[in-house]
Amino acid sequence: MSSVGPDQLAPARTRPRVVIAGAGFGGLTCARALRNVPVDVLLLDRNNYHLFTPLLYQVASALLDPGEIARPVRALIRPLANVEFRQAEVTGADLERRSLMTDRGAIPYDYLVLATGSQSDYFGNASLARHAFGLKDLDEGLALRNRVLSQFEASRWVTDPEKRRTLLTFAVVGAGPTGVELSGALSELIRLVLRKDYRDLDLREVRVLLLEAAGSPLGTFVPALRQAARRSLEKKHVEVLLDAKVESATGDSIRLGGGKEIAAGTIVWTAGVRASDLGQALGVPLGRQKRVTVESTLQLPGHPVVFVIGDLAGAIGRGAQLPMLIPVAMQEGKHVAATICELVGNGGARAFRYKDPGIMATIGRNSAVAELGSVHLSGFLGWLMWLAVHLVNVISFRSRILVLVNWAWDYLFYDRPIRLIVRARDENKD
Numbered sequence: 001m002s003s004v005g006p007d008q009l010a011p012a013r014t015r016p017r018v019v020i021a022g023a024g025f026g027g028l029t030c031a032r033a034l035r036n037v038p039v040d041v042l043l044l045d046r047n048n049y050h051l052f053t054p055l056l057y058q059v060a061s062a063l064l065d066p067g068e069i070a071r072p073v074r075a076l077i078r079p080l081a082n083v084e085f086r087q088a089e090v091t092g093a094d095l096e097r098r099s100l101m102t103d104r105g106a107i108p109y110d111y112l113v114l115a116t117g118s119q120s121d122y123f124g125n126a127s128l129a130r131h132a133f134g135l136k137d138l139d140e141g142l143a144l145r146n147r148v149l150s151q152f153e154a155s156r157w158v159t160d161p162e163k164r165r166t167l168l169t170f171a172v173v174g175a176g177p178t179g180v181e182l183s184g185a186l187s188e189l190i191r192l193v194l195r196k197d198y199r200d201l202d203l204r205e206v207r208v209l210l211l212e213a214a215g216s217p218l219g220t221f222v223p224a225l226r227q228a229a230r231r232s233l234e235k236k237h238v239e240v241l242l243d244a245k246v247e248s249a250t251g252d253s254i255r256l257g258g259g260k261e262i263a264a265g266t267i268v269w270t271a272g273v274r275a276s277d278l279g280q281a282l283g284v285p286l287g288r289q290k291r292v293t294v295e296s297t298l299q300l301p302g303h304p305v306v307f308v309i310g311d312l313a314g315a316i317g318r319g320a321q322l323p324m325l326i327p328v329a330m331q332e333g334k335h336v337a338a339t340i341c342e343l344v345g346n347g348g349a350r351a352f353r354y355k356d357p358g359i360m361a362t363i364g365r366n367s368a369v370a371e372l373g374s375v376h377l378s379g380f381l382g383w384l385m386w387l388a389v390h391l392v393n394v395i396s397f398r399s400r401i402l403v404l405v406n407w408a409w410d411y412l413f414y415d416r417p418i419r420l421i422v423r424a425r426d427e428n429k430d
Ligand SMILES: Cc1cc2nc3c(=O)[nH]c(=O)nc-3n(C[C@H](O)[C@H](O)[C@H](O)COP(=O)(O)OP(=O)(O)OC[C@H]3O[C@@H](n4cnc5c(N)ncnc54)[C@H](O)[C@@H]3O)c2cc1C
Pocket: 021, 022, 023, 024, 025, 026, 027, 044, 045, 046, 047, 049, 050, 051, 053, 054, 055, 056, 057, 088, 089, 090, 091, 115, 116, 117, 118, 135, 136, 137, 177, 178, 276, 278, 309, 310, 311, 312, 324, 325, 326, 327, 329
């Protein structure tokens, strides 16, 4: 592998170089927190944007456009004088030589922060990997939006009601927050918006299914909120199938454990997540969900200048791996920046402690569940809380305004203007 020469990066360096792999919540927070530390930061990502994942399901359900939930990394780091961005695929690291491998060459580092997040896990099930849509990045969000809208268009040409029913059945597998939010939003898109576009649509031919292998949705919430979420989903015409383990899929059906088969033209997989492949490429010990085992300081064991954060890291809190959540990634990013600051000044590393701000999930208009310590909210109150928290955290002021306008438009007029089927052509021309 060729080495990326110093002249291809920043001018001659006199300060330590911190290389951060991944400009998601963990990596970007770390880069920002290093702004006043005497280091040069190189931030790498395979995409040129930072994605606000909590609203990705709203891109898939035609409520928001990609530009409202993603921002170019270069725009975000503009105020950070010591941070440079390069788009590159990170493929591994030579930990002994202190060199990060990318598709652009090897990059030497003094400190390395690995924050490449996670990916869908189909648990080795080839039929699910082939036929189910994932919902982890913008490309997948857009692919799903195209699929949903295309199924409705295609259904208008089909005269066989059985075939039409299959085309118009959307099966979301996994009733964690993403599955719950997506199925609620899809059902509302169909019943409140598309119903008006397709005047001859028979709603009895449309199904949104939410399949969950466990006995209730939202397994990480307290039982009362799980029940509230289930009731709310059912009110919104989502068919919640519990104790339903999906074993395999074809292009137009899913098979459950026990052999039951359900015709479904679109399958979405939100039931499994594992850490990014970078962990495996490092050849270091991995924990559950293939997350990299780290010290309590978030350092890689035996490599004190290498840190792993966010979904990729299997940091332990209260005896278990911390959940794959934004507050975990952001707090870890800040902690590692503070540690690097200490190390540059010849100090030492301190243990990371996670402060849990709570969890929430929305189920379409007027309904959400929120568990904030001992405060448990559901229904309209939960929804107001969800709206406020997400609006405040959307990536930029511009996005906040656009998101607010789209939400208000949808709420007041039962309309989602972004119902476009747009496919990217291959942009690689000779
Ligand atoms: C649909 C969805 C909804 C979610 N909703 C919530 C929510 O409401 N609340 C919450 O707390 N959490 C939510 N999460 C989880 C949350 O997104 C993650 O926990 C968080 O993003 C982890 O931060 P991270 O920095 O580890 O990874 P990410 O934020 O995923 O960032 C990883 C970055 O690394 C880049 N990358 C990956 N591999 C490579 C590579 N090989 N080379 C170069 N770049 C690479 C990616 O492009 C990405 O920019 C949601 C996740 C999804 C998918």
